[in-house]
Amino acid sequence: MMYGEQRRAVLQLVGLGRTFPGPPPIEALHPSDLTVHGGEYLAITGPSGSGKSTLLHLLGLLDRPTAGQYLLDGNDTAHLRERERSSLRANNIGFVFQSFHLMPHRSAAENVELAMLYNRSPRGSRRAAAEDALRQVGLAHRIDARPNTMSGGERQRVAVARALVNRPSLLLCDEPTGNLDSANSHSVMEQLGKLHAEGYTIIVITHDPGVAALAQRVVEIRDGYLIEAGALGF
Amino acid sequence: MSRRQSPRLPSTRLGIRDAFREALVGGLQRPGRAILTMLGTILGVGAFVAVLGLTSTASGQVSKQFTVLQATTVSVVDRAAADSLNQAGSADNGTLSRPPISFPPDADERIQRLNGVEAAGVWWTVPLGDAGIRSSRTGYPDGEGLKVYAATPGAIAAMEVTVTAGVGLDTFMEKSGQRAVILSNAAATRLGVRNLQMQPAVFLNDLPYTVIGLYSDVRRNSEVSLGALIPTASAVRDFGNPDPGQMPATMVISTRVGAAQLVASQAPLALRPDHPDTLVAVAPPDPHSLRDSVSGDLTGLFVALAAVSLTIGAVGIANTTLVSVLERVGEIGLRRSLGARPRHIAAQFLIESLVTGTIGGLVGTSLGVIVVIAVAASRHWTAIIDPAITLPAPVLGSLVGLLAGLYPALRAANINPIAALRS
Numbered sequence: 049m050m051y052g053e054q055r056r057a058v059l060q061l062v063g064l065g066r067t068f069p070g071p072p073p074i075e076a077l078h079p080s081d082l083t084v085h086g087g088e089y090l091a092i093t094g095p096s097g098s099g100k101s102t103l104l105h106l107l108g109l110l111d112r113p114t115a116g117q118y119l120l121d122g123n124d125t126a127h128l129r130e131r132e133r134s135s136l137r138a139n140n141i142g143f144v145f146q147s148f149h150l151m152p153h154r155s156a157a158e159n160v161e162l163a164m165l166y167n168r169s170p171r172g173s174r175r176a177a178a179e180d181a182l183r184q185v186g187l188a189h190r191i192d193a194r195p196n197t198m199s200g201g202e203r204q205r206v207a208v209a210r211a212l213v214n215r216p217s218l219l220l221c222d223e224p225t226g227n228l229d230s231a232n233s234h235s236v237m238e239q240l241g242k243l244h245a246e247g248y249t250i251i252v253i254t255h256d257p258g259v260a261a262l263a264q265r266v267v268e269i270r271d272g273y274l275i276e277a278g279a280l281g282f
Numbered sequence: 283m284s285r286r287q288s289p290r291l292p293s294t295r296l297g298i299r300d301a302f303r304e305a306l307v308g309g310l311q312r313p314g315r316a317i318l319t320m321l322g323t324i325l326g327v328g329a330f331v332a333v334l335g336l337t338s339t340a341s342g343q344v345s346k347q348f349t350v351l352q353a354t355t356v357s358v359v360d361r362a363a364a365d366s367l368n369q370a371g372s373a374d375n376g377t378l379s380r381p382p383i384s385f386p387p388d389a390d391e392r393i394q395r396l397n398g399v400e401a402a403g404v405w406w407t408v409p410l411g412d413a414g415i416r417s418s419r420t421g422y423p424d425g426e427g428l429k430v431y432a433a434t435p436g437a438i439a440a441m442e443v444t445v446t447a448g449v450g451l452d453t454f455m456e457k458s459g460q461r462a463v464i465l466s467n468a469a470a471t472r473l474g475v476r477n478l479q480m481q482p483a484v485f486l487n488d489l490p491y492t493v494i495g496l497y498s499d500v501r502r503n504s505e506v507s508l509g510a511l512i513p514t515a516s517a518v519r520d521f522g523n524p525d526p527g528q529m530p531a532t533m534v535i536s537t538r539v540g541a542a543q544l545v546a547s548q549a550p551l552a553l554r555p556d557h558p559d560t561l562v563a564v565a566p567p568d569p570h571s572l573r574d575s576v577s578g579d580l581t582g583l584f585v586a587l588a589a590v591s592l593t594i595g596a597v598g599i600a601n602t603t604l605v606s607v608l609e610r611v612g613e614i615g616l617r618r619s620l621g622a623r624p625r626h627i628a629a630q631f632l633i634e635s636l637v638t639g640t641i642g643g644l645v646g647t648s649l650g651v652i653v654v655i656a657v658a659a660s661r662h663w664t665a666i667i668d669p670a671i672t673l674p675a676p677v678l679g680s681l682v683g684l685l686a687g688l689y690p691a692l693r694a695a696n697i698n699p700i701a702a703l704r705s
């Protein structure tokens with residue numbers, strides 16, 4: 049990937065804020081600015097209740113801000129209708145959740161195929177794309193396995209495969225290692241590191257300073273305020 | 283600022299094949315539950331098909347037994363004569379003490395004027411003495427057991443007697459009281475009558491009657507096809523009034539199809555405006571009321587039961603679908619994060635309940651048809667399975683499924699994806 053391409057801003061927050069209407073109103077995210085460029089690997093850390101999930105839901109277009117602007121791939125999302133936001137979720141964003149969210153009765157490949165159900169992917173090409181994505185996360189041998197026969201790390205890597213199968217411009221990971229022991233955490237983080245090396249833009253939300261330390265750039269969130277780690281003097 | 287959709291953001295969609303596949307996979311995850319869910323629909327649709335099939339099968343039997351001939355035959359009986367018999371307490375009356383005929387002399391013409399009457403006339407069994415009918419005055423009683431009937435030309439026409447040789451009894455012979463007789467082929471054989479050229483005579487209570495014709499087939503009052511027929515005027519003059527102990531004077535009326543009930547209700551008054559109660563008209567049972575009495579009560583009951591089963595089936599599907607929505611909140615959140623819009627979520631659950639209802643409807647229809655065939659076979663009936671009922675029956679199941687799925691589908695579509703993903 050070219051440098052110029054890497055410096056393209058994938059997402060840009062301008063005074064983005066979210067206040068939950070009360071009573072009492074809670075300003076979960078104070079108006080904040082943040083720019084993430086293509087190919088960046090960003091960790092967002094903070095204590096419980098600091099607003100991490102609130103930010104993730106805004107970034108994932110699952111929630112709407114009460115203030116400011118959010119540009120994703122050049123789209124001013126404030127002006128998009130629900131159907132266009134769905135389209136961005138289906139094509140431009142890949143989610144990885146703490147609790148995997150795999151369908152227990154479906155094979156790894158079928159779980160990955162689900163990501164291509166709504167985004168107009170031709171039916172005939174889905175299976176091959178799913179197998180490619182599973183190979184990419186090192187699960188070539190578990191293509192037909194059910195999630196309940198897999199380790200936690202394998203399950204989360206299936207979820208990663210599902211998130212990247214549409215080649216999204218942004219991978220959003222919410223506590224991806226929250227349900228994993230250290231060995232499994234390690235395999236998942238290694239996987240994210242490899243994807244970063246391949247040029248994916250990744251945002252990881254985590255409690256775990258060890259996980260955050262693997263990222264190229266760390267942003268702290270405290271009581272709804274975004275603070276660049278450098279600004280705190282680490 | 284423009285609200286137009288960016289061409290770079292094509293709307294997400296859920297293809298129809300994908301939607302059905304997702305719904306089927308979702309439904310088949312718990313086959314046991316799916317079958318239990320279908321049970322109400324299976325019972326409802328099955329009961330519906332079975333009840334309607336059995337009803338039409340049963341009424342098919344009724345109409346098979348109930349011929350057109352019966353439906354167009356009305357008889358009017360001389361009740362006054364029958365009542366007088368009861369008062370006398372005995373049939374052993376002399377000729378003179380037998381009651382007179384209640385039918386007026388112009389009975390045939392009077393009835394003929396009624397709408398729907400094709401032919402009509404009075405007839406009775408002639409009360410012959412011990413001599414009966416025989417081929418010679420003094421010879422062997424070869425006609426023993428043969429019955430002689432008095433009948434007007436109208437009655438002979440109404441009975442639809444087929445004359446095979448010679449001539450029938452006409453109005454002239456009736457009016458003039460001629461001693462003429464026509465023999466059934468059976469009677470002619472018994473009495474040795476072959477050639478009518480010779481103007482043979484047979485003897486009724488020793489009175490000679492000229493054989494002028496032979497007949498075979500008698501459609502109405504088929505007992506007549508084994509006897510002999512003479513004019514009523516001759517019968518009354520030579521042998522007296524009818525003996526109610528044997529058979530009172532009776533009018534047979536052949537009507538057009540569908541007119542029997544009306545003719546029967548009008549006949550006594552048309553014949554005897556002064557004393558209509560002396561005559562009793564017997565109409566064939568109304569084919570509709572006959573059918574209705576066979577099926578009416580039970581059909582209503584069972585259709586009501588089928589409707590109850592269908593309602594229970596709908597509630598069952600609605601309940602299961604709702605449970606499945608609540609169990610799969612996480613899945614709904616995931617699908618929303620993968621680009622599914624609320625309508626796609628609704629479609630998935632609606633199709634799931636639609637498929638459940640349709641399969642229930644198909645199974646129920648098959649079971650209903652099997653029940654109809656089994657019952658018909660066990661009673662040696664012809665199973666009548668109306669395609670107009672059987673073919674749309676599975677659609678009833680689909681409809682139940684669709685209605686039952688509406689509320690759960692709306693619930694699923696309105697689930698907040700953030701809350702769903704947290705679960």
Ligand SMILES: Nc1ncnc2c1ncn2[C@@H]1O[C@H](COP(=O)(O)OP(=O)(O)OP(=O)(O)O)[C@@H](O)[C@H]1O
Pocket residue numbers: 068074076094095096097098099100101102103
């Ligand atoms: N729907 C809501 N309505 C009102 N307040 C909310 C809502 N969601 C979150 N909050 C509040 O906003 C603040 C930030 O919550 P958030 O879930 O973003 O924290 P978090 O950093 O993700 O915490 P954790 O690490 O425990 O997941 C909290 O005070 C929370 O109570």
Ligand SMILES: [Mg+2]
Pocket residue numbers: 100101102
């Ligand atoms: Mg959180």
